[in-house]
Amino acid sequence: MLRRRQFLAASAAGIAAAPAFVRGQNLNSRVQIAGIGCDGKGWSDIKEMDSHAATQMVAYCDVDLSRTEKVKDLTPGAPVYQDFREMLARHGDSIDAVTVSTPDHMHAFIGLDAMRQGKHVYCQKPLTHNVWEARQMALQAKQSGVITRLGNQIHSHTFYRTAVAAIQSGVIGKVKEVHSWCAATGHGKSFHISRPKTLEDVPKTLAWNQWLGVAPERPYGGWKIYHPWGWRDWQDFGNGALGDFGCHILDPVFTALKINAAPIELTADHTGLNDEVWPAQTTVKYVFPGTDWTARPALPITWYDGGRLPTLRGTDFPSNQALPKSGSLFVGEQASLVLPHVGAPFVSSGALLDEVEGLNHYHGWVDGIISGQQPSDGFDYGGPLTEAVLLGNVAVRYRGETLKWNGKAMQFTNDDSANAWLRRDYRDGWDIAAV
Ligand SMILES: NC(=O)c1ccc[n+]([C@@H]2O[C@H](COP(=O)([O-])OP(=O)(O)OC[C@H]3O[C@@H](n4cnc5c(N)ncnc54)[C@H](O)[C@@H]3O)[C@@H](O)[C@H]2O)c1
Structure with missing residues (x-):
């Protein structure tokens, strides 16, 4: 792993080769990362990325603001959004890379958009919700020349x-x-095998329409039926x-x-x-x-x-x-x-x-961004596996x-x-x- 001082030396010598990282004002600074999906697995992804000596968490996005308290404590003052598109539109210039730790049905929508904007992407497994999306993610990673890694951290265990x-x-x-x-x-995660008949109100903190994203419309249901955690069981998500x-x-x-x-x-x-x-x-x-x-x-x-x-x-x-x-x-x-x-x-x-x-799987991605070397399980590998x-x-x-x-x-x-x-x-x- 490159420590911050070595990284700065490498950058100064022009070794930071990845195109998006050379993009602008972030050269000679730390890798600036935005976390998308801030609790559940997202929280551990964010903490791990933050613990690398050459990173800085600069922005966050979670459709449920009740799940952003930990990141607010971790990075006081960092902007927090409910829509990643707004986050990238407003802060894109200072974001080099993103972690995508949302439910599976939104990985491709978010990951492809981020890569099209030249961001390096660490995306949770499975890479996508369907086969066609996995193929698109691998193609886009290649076309954008960004550094990617599938979030199957045990690969490095x-x-x-x-x-x-x-x-x-x-x-x-x-x-x-x-x-x-x-x-x-x-x-067995949501305790349902058909849609709930009694519907709870959408919590005030949750942008349900954003949570649904690409998936067909349906009512919120209730805590853990779909959000958080229970979505795994449902074919739509x-x-x-x-x-x-x-x-x-x-x-x-x-x-x-x-x-x-x-x-x-x-x-x-x-x-x-x-x-x-x-x-x-x-x-x-x-x-x-x-x-x-x-x-x-x-x-x-x-x-x-x-x-x-x-x-x-x-x-x-x-x-x-x-x-x-x-x-x-x-x-x-x-x-x-x-x-x-x-x-x-x-x-x-x-x-x-x-x-x-x-090895530290998360840090391996950051090191890849710094060196311009694709880690062992980028989307060229994670796409076909998925x-x-x-x-x-x-x-x-x-x-x-x-x-x-x-x-x-x-x-x-x-x-x-x-x-x-x-x-x-x-x-x-x-x-x-x-x-
Ligand atoms: N690598 C691992 O060991 C591991 C372990 C658990 C989960 N996962 C993966 O991590 C991902 C998340 O799983 P989880 O268990 O944390 O789910 P979760 O539902 O518990 O948490 C998801 C988080 O993302 C937020 N979110 C949902 N949609 C969003 C959107 N469109 N934009 C921004 N934020 C959004 C939710 O509010 C929530 O905070 C899944 O892809 C899952 O497969 C990986």
Whole structure:
């Protein structure tokens, strides 16, 4: 990590290469960041960015002013907005970068707008709410030349880095198949499976229309039904357990096996779907093209949520081996490896793994802005990872049917009706333009 003095020296020597950072008066000063979404995960994103020696938090946005007390204490005097567009219009000249920590349905609307204005973006996982948006985010990041990072901070954790290094060292041999699972269910955060009949008044502090943003109009409901937290369950706003944990738990799978292509096909099963919330339990069987790290030309990866665990049959672990509540099982040609989410990886052969030091994921983004070097999981990586995760929720709508996917063309090739689920219609005034 560059400390402030080194950074100033680097800037003075003209090393600060990222285009937006060279943009204006911020050269030779700290990276000036605005936080969008100030409580929940946003608060930890903001605190972490603020703790970097070469940053300054300069503005904030949250649609609910009752959730801005912490940031007001952190940065007294910094302007606080309810609409990020107004914040960028008024303070754009002094904002180099933004964190986007809103519910998923608004990531693309906000992230694309910020990148189009030359801002570096740290965006929470999943990168977007649907597959088409994830593709647009990756394209826009490239076009704008900004430094981006997906907010899957465990990517930088010692446990995940240790597992990636172990697999790439060949300790289990080439990988035949992967199973990834998570304890969370697809609904159960909002305690509803259909829209509430009794509606509470919108709190005075909350700009409900801004919260809805791109999503179809609906009444506020009540505390935690949608806002805050409960939105995850609802198809209009979140992506259930797969959307919530897929980018975390599949991240070391993608990184270790260097998966850089889209799945070829996928098949989902689940416990039942209505028009509103995601299923309580989902299983998605993906097939990816093989890589240098896989045993065969095709790699099966199976996702389970809602508490279902993979069977250990066909692995090198004894059948009574305890598995963590969430994690991944890599079945290799020579041994198998379990990586708990979040815990120390272990191998069926009992081999001891060399521990790889963890890094500060948040600071890695700031350092990238300063150096002009894209961190390991920018939107060029987070986009395809998110696409794969969210394709799983398209497959959920076609229970039991194997959907064939052409990633380059961004199209299902054997059932055209599924293509309609790759994107959504936006609410009037909230359109998202293609890149
Ligand atoms: N990386 C992780 O470990 C992790 C953990 C939790 C959540 N997340 C992600 O962080 C994001 C937020 O999740 P959360 O649990 O904090 O949700 P939340 O609903 O608890 O908090 C979201 C915050 O954003 C604000 N907000 C909502 N819409 C906004 C808008 N349009 N503009 C500005 N502010 C807005 C809300 O008022 C609230 O303060 C999601 O994408 C989620 O997937 C990541």
